[in-house]
Amino acid sequence: MSRTVTFLSAALLTILSARADTLDVYTYESFVSEWGPGPQIEEAFEARCDCTVRWTAVDDAAILLSRLRLEGGGGDADVVLGLDTNLMAETLDLGLVRQHGLEDLEFDLPVSWSDPVFVPFDYGYFAVIYDDEALPQPPASLADLVTGGSGADLIIQDPRTSTPGLGLMLWMKAVYGDSAADAWRSLSSRVLTVTAGWSEAYGLFLEGEAPMVLSYTTSPAYHQLVEGETRYRAAMFEEGHYMQIEVAAMVEGTDQEDLARDFLRFIATPGFQGAIPTGNWMYPVIDLGDDLPDVFRELPAPAVSLLLPPKDVGAMRRQWIDEWLEAAIGE
Amino acid sequence: MSSPGLELDGIVFRQGGWTLAADLVVRRGELLALIGASGAGKSTLLSLAAGFERPLSGRILVNGRAVTDLPPASRPITTLFQEHNLFAHLSALDNVALGLDPGLRLTAADRRTAQEALSRVELETMAHRRPGKLSGGERQRVAIARALVMKRPVLLLDEPFAALGPALRRAMLDLVSRLARESGLTVVMVSHDPADARRIADTVAFMDDGRILLTGPTDSVLDSPVLPELVRYLDPDSDPGPP
Amino acid sequence: MVGLRPLLWPGVAALIASPGLAVLALVALLDAAPPGETERLLDRYALHVLGFTVLQATLSTILSLVFAVPLARALARRPVFPGRGIVIRLFGIPLVLPAIVAVFGVVAVWGQNGAVNAALGKAGVAGLGPIYGLEGILIAHTFFNIPLAVRLLLPAWESIPGETWRLAAQLGMTSWPIFRLIEWPRLAEVLPGIAMLVFLLTFSSFTVVLALGGGPGAATLEVAIYQALRLDFDIVRAVFLALLQVVICATVAIVLFRFARFSWSEAGAGRITMRPDSLGRPGRIGDALVIAAGIFWVGAPLAGVALSGLNGPLAEVLARQDVWLAALRSVLVGLGAGVVAVMVGLLLGATSCDLAMRRHRRRLADVLEIAGSQTLIVSPVVLGAGLFVLLLGHVRVFDWALPLAALVNGLVSVPYVLRLVSPVLRRTAAHHDRLCASLGLAGIRRIVWLEGPLVLRPLATALALATALAAGDLTAIALFGTEREATLALLLYRALGSYRMDEAAVIALLLVVVCLAIFVAIEGLGRVVARA
Numbered sequence A: 001m002s003r004t005v006t007f008l009s010a011a012l013l014t015i016l017s018a019r020a021d022t023l024d025v026y027t028y029e030s031f032v033s034e035w036g037p038g039p040q041i042e043e044a045f046e047a048r049c050d051c052t053v054r055w056t057a058v059d060d061a062a063i064l065l066s067r068l069r070l071e072g073g074g075g076d077a078d079v080v081l082g083l084d085t086n087l088m089a090e091t092l093d094l095g096l097v098r099q100h101g102l103e104d105l106e107f108d109l110p111v112s113w114s115d116p117v118f119v120p121f122d123y124g125y126f127a128v129i130y131d132d133e134a135l136p137q138p139p140a141s142l143a144d145l146v147t148g149g150s151g152a153d154l155i156i157q158d159p160r161t162s163t164p165g166l167g168l169m170l171w172m173k174a175v176y177g178d179s180a181a182d183a184w185r186s187l188s189s190r191v192l193t194v195t196a197g198w199s200e201a202y203g204l205f206l207e208g209e210a211p212m213v214l215s216y217t218t219s220p221a222y223h224q225l226v227e228g229e230t231r232y233r234a235a236m237f238e239e240g241h242y243m244q245i246e247v248a249a250m251v252e253g254t255d256q257e258d259l260a261r262d263f264l265r266f267i268a269t270p271g272f273q274g275a276i277p278t279g280n281w282m283y284p285v286i287d288l289g290d291d292l293p294d295v296f297r298e299l300p301a302p303a304v305s306l307l308l309p310p311k312d313v314g315a316m317r318r319q320w321i322d323e324w325l326e327a328a329i330g331e
Numbered sequence B: 001m002s003s004p005g006l007e008l009d010g011i012v013f014r015q016g017g018w019t020l021a022a023d024l025v026v027r028r029g030e031l032l033a034l035i036g037a038s039g040a041g042k043s044t045l046l047s048l049a050a051g052f053e054r055p056l057s058g059r060i061l062v063n064g065r066a067v068t069d070l071p072p073a074s075r076p077i078t079t080l081f082q083e084h085n086l087f088a089h090l091s092a093l094d095n096v097a098l099g100l101d102p103g104l105r106l107t108a109a110d111r112r113t114a115q116e117a118l119s120r121v122e123l124e125t126m127a128h129r130r131p132g133k134l135s136g137g138e139r140q141r142v143a144i145a146r147a148l149v150m151k152r153p154v155l156l157l158d159e160p161f162a163a164l165g166p167a168l169r170r171a172m173l174d175l176v177s178r179l180a181r182e183s184g185l186t187v188v189m190v191s192h193d194p195a196d197a198r199r200i201a202d203t204v205a206f207m208d209d210g211r212i213l214l215t216g217p218t219d220s221v222l223d224s225p226v227l228p229e230l231v232r233y234l235d236p237d238s239d240p241g242p243p
Numbered sequence C: 001m002v003g004l005r006p007l008l009w010p011g012v013a014a015l016i017a018s019p020g021l022a023v024l025a026l027v028a029l030l031d032a033a034p035p036g037e038t039e040r041l042l043d044r045y046a047l048h049v050l051g052f053t054v055l056q057a058t059l060s061t062i063l064s065l066v067f068a069v070p071l072a073r074a075l076a077r078r079p080v081f082p083g084r085g086i087v088i089r090l091f092g093i094p095l096v097l098p099a100i101v102a103v104f105g106v107v108a109v110w111g112q113n114g115a116v117n118a119a120l121g122k123a124g125v126a127g128l129g130p131i132y133g134l135e136g137i138l139i140a141h142t143f144f145n146i147p148l149a150v151r152l153l154l155p156a157w158e159s160i161p162g163e164t165w166r167l168a169a170q171l172g173m174t175s176w177p178i179f180r181l182i183e184w185p186r187l188a189e190v191l192p193g194i195a196m197l198v199f200l201l202t203f204s205s206f207t208v209v210l211a212l213g214g215g216p217g218a219a220t221l222e223v224a225i226y227q228a229l230r231l232d233f234d235i236v237r238a239v240f241l242a243l244l245q246v247v248i249c250a251t252v253a254i255v256l257f258r259f260a261r262f263s264w265s266e267a268g269a270g271r272i273t274m275r276p277d278s279l280g281r282p283g284r285i286g287d288a289l290v291i292a293a294g295i296f297w298v299g300a301p302l303a304g305v306a307l308s309g310l311n312g313p314l315a316e317v318l319a320r321q322d323v324w325l326a327a328l329r330s331v332l333v334g335l336g337a338g339v340v341a342v343m344v345g346l347l348l349g350a351t352s353c354d355l356a357m358r359r360h361r362r363r364l365a366d367v368l369e370i371a372g373s374q375t376l377i378v379s380p381v382v383l384g385a386g387l388f389v390l391l392l393g394h395v396r397v398f399d400w401a402l403p404l405a406a407l408v409n410g411l412v413s414v415p416y417v418l419r420l421v422s423p424v425l426r427r428t429a430a431h432h433d434r435l436c437a438s439l440g441l442a443g444i445r446r447i448v449w450l451e452g453p454l455v456l457r458p459l460a461t462a463l464a465l466a467t468a469l470a471a472g473d474l475t476a477i478a479l480f481g482t483e484r485e486a487t488l489a490l491l492l493y494r495a496l497g498s499y500r501m502d503e504a505a506v507i508a509l510l511l512v513v514v515c516l517a518i519f520v521a522i523e524g525l526g527r528v529v530a531r532a
Helices: A002-016 A038-049 A062-071 A085-093 A142-147 A163-190 A198-206 A219-227 A257-267 A294-298 A310-328 B042-050 B092-097 B108-120 B136-149 B166-183 B194-200 B218-223 B228-234 C004-017 C019-032 C044-077 C084-090 C099-110 C115-122 C134-158 C162-171 C175-203 C207-212 C221-231 C235-259 C281-311 C314-318 C321-358 C362-372 C380-391 C397-412 C414-439 C443-471 C475-480 C488-497 C501-531
Strands: A022-028 A052-058 A079-084 A119-131 A154-157 A191-195 A212-216 A232-235 A241-251 B006-015 B018-026 B031-035 B057-062 B077-080 B154-158 B186-191 B203-208 B211-217
Touching: A022 A038, A022 A062, A022 A257, A038 A052, A038 A257, A052 A062, A062 A079, A062 A085, A062 A163, A062 C221, A062 C397, A079 A085, A079 A163, A079 A257, A085 A163, A085 A241, A085 A310, A119 A163, A119 A219, A119 A257, A142 A163, A154 A163, A154 A198, A163 A191, A163 A198, A163 A212, A163 A241, A163 A310, A191 A198, A198 A212, A219 A232, A219 A294, A241 A257, A310 C044, B006 B042, B018 B042, B018 B203, B018 B211, B031 B042, B031 B166, B031 B194, B042 B077, B042 B154, B042 B186, B042 C162, B077 B136, B077 C162, B092 B108, B092 B136, B108 B136, B136 B166, B166 B186, B166 B194, B186 B194, B194 B218, B203 B218, B203 B228, B211 B218, B211 B228, C019 C380, C044 C084, C044 C134, C044 C175, C044 C221, C044 C235, C044 C281, C084 C281, C099 C115, C099 C134, C099 C207, C099 C281, C099 C488, C099 C501, C134 C175, C134 C207, C134 C281, C162 C175, C175 C235, C207 C221, C207 C475, C207 C488, C221 C235, C221 C380, C221 C475, C235 C380, C281 C501, C314 C321, C314 C501, C321 C362, C321 C397, C321 C414, C321 C443, C321 C488, C321 C501, C380 C397, C380 C475, C397 C414, C397 C443, C397 C475, C414 C443, C443 C501, C475 C488, C488 C501
Parallel strands: A022 A052, A022 A079, A154 A191, A154 A212, B031 B186, B031 B203, B077 B154, B154 B186
Antiparallel strands: A079 A241, A119 A212, A119 A232, A119 A241, B006 B018, B006 B057, B203 B211
């Protein structure tokens, strides 16, 4: 009986209280899953901050923006981790994040980076991952993918909720421009399903529901390193691949400003970055030297790296999503 | 001598803890009234005759032919119930015609036959009305018309006129009695009221607790009852004995 | 006599609490819709979502009825067979099963890695395709609505008088004429109502479509509202879709209330009538096959939930603190919803009874009771979206996730309370008003001595039902909840979404056990108290 009471009060305390020295980080699900980088990063940061990191994970990163807007600065979040360059402008315009005030951050990125608000924590290139055994002849270009459909064999994510989904939408926009909607109409015939998040899509792909899934050029590294499996490969496209730089920022309504700043600084250190390649299966934003597994150096590099300016994306995202919605539902 | 119109021979039927055991002979063309308190088993006896219930043992014969194992539709017997004799969404004519073809695939001759039957019950002008637009008496007359077109020699009346007023009930009894005699039908009529029996029945059978205690000519049975159960049934006040 | 005034205010209060809230939510939605954007909103996407919603609801309705009619007929033709009572009870389970649990059961049986595909694989036959999309939605919807329709249809058969069957036997009617001349006319009376009800339920389906739909191409209005609000923060679109939903549901519901005739009497008591077409061997085999198919369709997903759960990592999942916290939250939402439902229902019932029995304003009373069923029109998602928009910027909505979920769920269950309590109140008024007047028994004393004890049992049943339903609900908590405030239903949805099927299996079973325990506990308590 007394044990039940203890348990219940502990439970109630957990529900009701947020301890003062808790850093609340909003992120996406795969980041904090047991095989993601979250647990290792949490341990490393807690060891030096004397605080507790509390993760809040949503299905996928694009939801983070809606989530912050819905909370209107009234939520628990101190740090938001998982937005990308495509969502930066909107997040900033809505006043949801604040400047970090860190000046000495240095990154090893394919683009030069200096931003007073957003701290990059990894990057990669979107790619269609295919199962070599189910699909011996993968598409060699985005045009192949768009026009070569003969059945529902591709799983993608929803650009409203997922940054890979948003990435594909912008990839199509970067390649097809004003005729992107027509390309989508053609592509949608081979889309098996549109999931809300990356985890769900990749899970479906591994279950064998479809031979292709939208993910990253770095995804095969996981299968090679962890499973010794080479059947999952990235289809490299002639037109190039859209780049994603994932970022973190301090939330406007934070009540842990110092702790949040410490965390953002921690991002650019090996303690955080070391968990990225074999946790999030993305490229780190600093030079890890020999700590970067060789597999990552052997991965195919995109012929062209595509990235639309954040301001353009910020201004057009809503309109492009409407356009996508109309096209993606098929004929 | 010809065989009886309807014969129940050593019928035994059990339901729950209650047992019905009966023998009954109804002569061809005879009109027999089955009287007795409610719960005596009168309706069950009709159900057994019609084939709605199966007896444990015993035989049922119509005009000397055993029908015990036949389904209701194959027995030369029709029944008039107290209510629900008609289908509410079919016209009077169609309800009659069901007696000619249960799937209502009708020939012109069938329609004429049904129309003639309606004339015999004086409903020729109401052929196209649905039961909802007919009075209680008219509805039962449609059912009688159907029984006529089925041309089955035995007609069972399970209190079809009990819900009608006294005058109308007497008129209906007279009608059914006249039509039955015209067509030579053997009739068994269940009744609560000895006056109904007196009005049209040749013979009366008295049932009590699952048994037929007495069968005889209407007048002699009803006018000078000797059997204590019958006396009590006819006039409960006359015998203040134990219940 | 009980005065008018004291019995009108409860109804007014309840009206404010229930449909009033819905109206408020609608006003909030209208208020949030900026002018001039309608062109963007009535685009191909909106029309597609509307089209898909209508399509899946229509197909769900047709399929449910096409299978429910022969199934109900087979059950009606076999009023006595061993286990018939169990079958009827089995068909009652989907009505109270949490939708997300049913989704798990359907996936466990019909999914790519489900039992059916495993069996087909063993037999060397090509497996079933993916379940996500329209197919999955239809399987889940028929799982819910075939048994519902059967239970609503059975009274139609049972209302056919015994004489009719005897007449049919005497006339020698065979199966087809019996169906055409006896059964169909009865069915024709009730089928439109049942069809409209099933259409309305599947039109507003949220959980099934959320979990089994395949992206923007397979979303109902309800899911699209949720996506626009929670995932896309496209409040304008959410508002527009919500208004579309309300207009269509209101239209269907008005037709339903106006024309539909069907009884909710205790179905399946199995009045024993001998049917002439029930004796032949082909009929016997046919009925057995139909009933077996029905048992399989409804029973397999239920068995899937039970077996997968018991074979899952029970110890591992049940040792997790977050699972038990989620269970605790489910119970809290359930209890809150139960209290809301009972209070609003009781107040509405009392006033409607007063109007009908003492003021002879039967029509007004009926309107009041129909107002209690407003969640058929203003669906939980629309109600929730309205509340969300209303509160946005004023309070931290996510901090109020559990109370808001309880409130929305409570209002959804008001019709059950009314259905159980209202007849008792009216009967009491009819039987005892004069006696009470002559004894001077009124006010609180009358409630304590008369209504209280009589209403206690049905009230406990209503409370138990509302609590159990809310404890298993995903709709409101998906709208208001966050990962921090996850209930069991939300945990289950997330586990399903990430293909952690082993974990999902245990959570699904736990959720069923929790809901069942709540129901049995409250109902039993009501019985004990009523006897005391």
